[in-house]
Amino acid sequence: MASQSFVIRSPCSSANIGPGFDVIGLALSMFLELHVTVDPPASSTENYPLNCKITYEGEGEDEISLDPEVNLITRVALYVLRCHDQRAFPKNTHVHVKNPIPLGRGLGSSGTAVVAGVMLGKEVGGLHHLTMERLFDFILMIERHPDNVGASLFGGFVGTYLKPLTPEDTARVEIPLSEVLPAPQGGVDTGDRPPEPPVGIGHHIKFPWAGEIKAVAIIPEFEVPTAKARQVLPAEYPRNDVTFNLQRIALLPVALGQSPPDPELIYLAMQDKLHQPYRQTLIPGLTEIVESMTTATQPGLLGVCLSGAGPTILALATSNFEEIASRIIKKFEENKITCSWKVLEPAEGTTVVRTK
Ligand SMILES: Nc1ncnc2c1ncn2[C@@H]1O[C@H](COP(=O)(O)OP(=O)(O)OP(=O)(O)O)[C@@H](O)[C@H]1O
Numbered sequence: 001m002a003s004q005s006f007v008i009r010s011p012c013s014s015a016n017i018g019p020g021f022d023v024i025g026l027a028l029s030m031f032l033e034l035h036v037t038v039d040p041p042a043s044s045t046e047n048y049p050l051n052c053k054i055t056y057e058g059e060g061e062d063e064i065s066l067d068p069e070v071n072l073i074t075r076v077a078l079y080v081l082r083c084h085d086q087r088a089f090p091k092n093t094h095v096h097v098k099n100p101i102p103l104g105r106g107l108g109s110s111g112t113a114v115v116a117g118v119m120l121g122k123e124v125g126g127l128h129h130l131t132m133e134r135l136f137d138f139i140l141m142i143e144r145h146p147d148n149v150g151a152s153l154f155g156g157f158v159g160t161y162l163k164p165l166t167p168e169d170t171a172r173v174e175i176p177l178s179e180v181l182p183a184p185q186g187g188v189d190t191g192d193r194p195p196e197p198p199v200g201i202g203h204h205i206k207f208p209w210a211g212e213i214k215a216v217a218i219i220p221e222f223e224v225p226t227a228k229a230r231q232v233l234p235a236e237y238p239r240n241d242v243t244f245n246l247q248r249i250a251l252l253p254v255a256l257g258q259s260p261p262d263p264e265l266i267y268l269a270m271q272d273k274l275h276q277p278y279r280q281t282l283i284p285g286l287t288e289i290v291e292s293m294t295t296a297t298q299p300g301l302l303g304v305c306l307s308g309a310g311p312t313i314l315a316l317a318t319s320n321f322e323e324i325a326s327r328i329i330k331k332f333e334e335n336k337i338t339c340s341w342k343v344l345e346p347a348e349g350t351t352v353v354r355t356k
């Protein structure tokens, strides 16, 4: 194989946007980058496990493993490679990760890592036949709710859905994650072929987004692991609460596509009764923050919601971003929580730029 170098760039995402639990995703302008070189003739990295050297800078640099069998991005790439009978990375693969996305904050860091990992497997494996739609199948074998990953892969403001599968394919999708991404084997290759995804698991549709609308992300300093934020949700819901969300989800994509935006309609369309009320046990002040920020009292504001599984709060707005962020930061301060904040915009999906 000839030497090659390329950059994979994948946006972070905010899922749900209020009522769209496990359905709606928004790709946002903060990007995980993988700077990859594959240089077969050199010998410097030949002794790295699985032929892959990882270096890392940015969010999580003190905690993310640089072992390619452990690191989420390279484990996912290996899954794609092993489904195509390639047991390791090409000789002398170097992946330099630049990650500005805070971990466990509701900005889809894990989904972005999985999307970038699948793309990494495709590129280093020379698997050019894998379309974006087929990559989505691989991604959904790992991250099983499609909203964050659909946005990170395809970009923009998306609705995502899973197609009914045959009973055999359903069984394959429900294979435990531990079989898709097996536990590290200490560098020993068991030779097992991982389960391949069925074809056509997940789909997406792009919604319009009014250009004036920006996303203000208020990011508390503490993490809420998504798995924990899903455990607090009930198994069953009152019918009225489901109807409440269905009414709002029918409005949301239309309301956010209209220019000029209608603040009252958007505010209403961003309300939720299926996940936010239950997650306030993990995020001090959540209900008060969501209820205290209204379009009547805050010029420029369109609506407020929990970003993904939290704890980040997403405020959609057309102006006065700093003032909106300050008000929410003050509310968190009442609970002794400090925050950072950013103004983000809808972003394009995952790209690969070849430099050699
Ligand atoms: N760049 C990365 N490299 C390797 N592992 C990562 C990376 N980003 C995230 N992860 C893994 O994902 C975990 C965070 O995932 P989690 O689903 O809890 O939060 P999130 O994806 O940030 O939030 P949400 O799904 O609510 O938007 C991290 O603790 C880490 O194990």
Ligand SMILES: N[C@@H](CCO)C(=O)O
Binding pocket: 015, 016, 021, 022, 023, 145, 147, 148, 226, 229, 230, 275, 308, 309
């Ligand atoms: N829809 C998911 C997004 C977080 O990954 C949730 O709210 O749990």
